[in-house]
Amino acid sequence: MRVPLGDRSYDLVFAPDFSGLQRAIAALGPGRIAVVCDTGSAAHLGSLEAEIGRHPVLVLPAGEATKTWEQGGEVLDWLIRLPLDRKAIVVALGGGMVGDLAGFCAAVALRGVRWVAVPTTLLAMVDSAVGGKTAVDHPAGKNLIGAFHQPALGWASAHTLSTLPEAERRSGLGEVVKTGLLAGEPLWGRVRHWDGDPAELFALAEACAAFKAEVVAEDEHDRGRRAHLNLGHTLGHAWERASGYALRHGEAVALGLVAETRIAVSLGLATEGLQLEIVEVLERHGLPVSPPPVSDSALLAALALDKKADGDTLVIPVLRAIGEVAICRLSPAEALSRARVGI
Numbered sequence: 081m082r083v084p085l086g087d088r089s090y091d092l093v094f095a096p097d098f099s100g101l102q103r104a105i106a107a108l109g110p111g112r113i114a115v116v117c118d119t120g121s122a123a124h125l126g127s128l129e130a131e132i133g134r135h136p137v138l139v140l141p142a143g144e145a146t147k148t149w150e151q152g153g154e155v156l157d158w159l160i161r162l163p164l165d166r167k168a169i170v171v172a173l174g175g176g177m178v179g180d181l182a183g184f185c186a187a188v189a190l191r192g193v194r195w196v197a198v199p200t201t202l203l204a205m206v207d208s209a210v211g212g213k214t215a216v217d218h219p220a221g222k223n224l225i226g227a228f229h230q231p232a233l234g235w236a237s238a239h240t241l242s243t244l245p246e247a248e249r250r251s252g253l254g255e256v257v258k259t260g261l262l263a264g265e266p267l268w269g270r271v272r273h274w275d276g277d278p279a280e281l282f283a284l285a286e287a288c289a290a291f292k293a294e295v296v297a298e299d300e301h302d303r304g305r306r307a308h309l310n311l312g313h314t315l316g317h318a319w320e321r322a323s324g325y326a327l328r329h330g331e332a333v334a335l336g337l338v339a340e341t342r343i344a345v346s347l348g349l350a351t352e353g354l355q356l357e358i359v360e361v362l363e364r365h366g367l368p369v370s371p372p373p374v375s376d377s378a379l380l381a382a383l384a385l386d387k388k389a390d391g392d393t394l395v396i397p398v399l400r401a402i403g404e405v406a407i408c409r410l411s412p413a414e415a416l417s418r419a420r421v422g423i
């Protein structure tokens with residue numbers, strides 16, 4: 081598929097394996113290649129090198145704790161000493177952590193070099209490889225330091241998902257369900273009836289990425305419709321933070337989808353039937369629908385940190401129906417109490 085962003089447009093390829101990646105990178109024009117991955121995605125370095133040849137590789141420790149300014153400094157130090165020049169191409173082989181970090185380093189190295197996203201998690205294929213948001217975390221919050229820097233190419237390969245741990249796959253499914261809800265039919269029907277088949281999951285990932293690409297193309301810098309992609313994320317992020325990140329991102333999004341639909345029902349925007357349908361699909365796909373026990377004060381503190389807040393008011397996209405979004409403006413306390421109506 082093409083992510084259409086004017087002179088920053090790029091191809092995002094969904095393929096069975098890496099065959100053809102070498103040619104696609106060569107088509108970007110000459111440039112020294114440097115590969116960044118982590119200890120998890122390194123499982124696919126061999127197949128990557130079999131396709132694109134051997135290049136300098138930096139293997140980072142896996143985990144969100146690596147996505148920091150300090151680690152970014154080390155990646156930049158490594159890149160600059162290679163040395164890299166303005167024509168260089170940074171290949172980010174990994175999940176969203178590697179993509180965000182390596183993409184961010186590519187955004188600032190020499191005022192910007194090209195990067196190729198090679199997402200190896202379901203979540204990265206569906207979400208982080210589309211849209212050009214790159215970032216590192218700060219102790220005060222996730223993704224607080226970052227840049228918009230579109231990749232020059234994206235390449236999602238089905239074979240990489242074969243090694244993905246089940247918990248990571250489930251986390252990615254949370255974003256797949258969210259995207260199905262936003263996109264409406266026919267995608268929602270496919271998500272709803274997905275029966276565990278890996279080939280269909282990869283096809284769903286491609287359809288979800290295409291939906292996100294369409295939204296991003298309309299609103300690259302997140303000033304309008306792109307906010308809809310935050311469905312499930314306001315309450316979801318609060319549980320993610322308040323649980324001390326014990327919940328994986330996609331699990332937290334699942335909880336957020338349930339809680340925010342409850343808000344919509346309590347405001348008379350959506351029906352109980354919609355709520356039940358969402359809970360049923362999440363449960364069938366192994367995602368949590370009841371939040372872990374965390375204190376209200378921790379949740380309110382986490383909600384107060386929401387980047388999408390407009391002053392003290394949270395701006396929450398909620399579902400009116402499958403494929404239809406309404407925007408609610410609520411204080412954190414009201415959002416929380418409405419999210420709990422009926423439980």
Ligand SMILES: NC(=O)c1ccc[n+]([C@@H]2O[C@H](COP(=O)([O-])OP(=O)(O)OC[C@H]3O[C@@H](n4cnc5c(N)ncnc54)[C@H](O)[C@@H]3O)[C@@H](O)[C@H]2O)c1
Nearest residue numbers: 120121142175176177200201203204207208213240243244
């Ligand atoms: N830029 C964006 O638009 C955007 C969107 C969503 C999420 N994100 C970011 O993405 C990150 C989460 O991404 P994630 O869920 O992919 O997590 P992740 O990158 O931390 O990967 C999860 C785990 O899976 C391992 N792994 C990766 N690929 C593997 C494979 N093929 N086989 C086996 N193990 C593999 C990793 O080593 C890691 O341990 C967060 O930092 C989040 O902020 C960014």
Ligand SMILES: [Zn+2]
Nearest residue numbers: 207255329333
């Ligand atoms: Zn998300």
